Amino acid sequence: MSSIFGNRLKKLRGLKNIPQRKVASFLDVDAATYCKFENGDRKARREQVTLLAVFFSINEKELLQLWSADKVYEILVEEEDAKEILSVVAEKISNYCNKR
Amino acid sequence: MSSIFGNRLKKLRGLKNIPQRKVASFLDVDAATYCKFENGDRKARREQVTLLAVFFSINEKELLQLWSADKVYEILVEEEDAKEILSVVAEKISNYCNKR
DNA sequence: TTCGACTTGACAACATTTGTCAAGATTAAA
């Protein structure tokens, strides 16, 4: 159940060398909840990503990318043709501004 | 609020030249619900995608791709760096089988 | 105008997600 986002949190916390409890209290959640974030058992909420970036003093954008990537991945693993789907999406993103 | 999936439904129904009401009753939902599918105001459920492929006699995989693409797109529009996120995902998909 | 088809907003019913608690692992130190 590991996630890119969760693995990043683990690594960041490892660098600071502090217990989950501390991060959890900064987020104002139970330590169990934060534990699940690290292990990919629960997704953090959007606002919590912001808080985590602040807590670990890193660029929010970077964390947000990993968080979003996990969400996208979650959709794709359900389907067999992940790559084809990605290219459909990529195309739609290019046509961003075009209305039909 | 248009969606790739919904636009495809519209086109398919146009070819058959039948009212929304008919498709809706095949799906066993209100016509209003199906109307929303076409206009991207509501997402169909996974099982409904299958039914729609049957109804329009097309390859389920194709419809499913569009349906998934919409879901992915929905996540990406919320964030600014859609393309970077996609490449993070693409990488994760390649490493499919690797556990860490 | 009248008819059928389409669209839209609000709402209840249903489903999913979130956070907590409590109990159980795991780890490190003495």
Place this chain on the structure above:
DNA sequence: TTTAATCTTGACAAATGTTGTCAAGTCGAA
């Protein structure tokens, strides 16, 4: 080993989100 702190896990209520319906529209063609 025993202890103490940390981490992990499952089950549950509360909060949040989604789905389908209804009712009240709009729009176009006859």
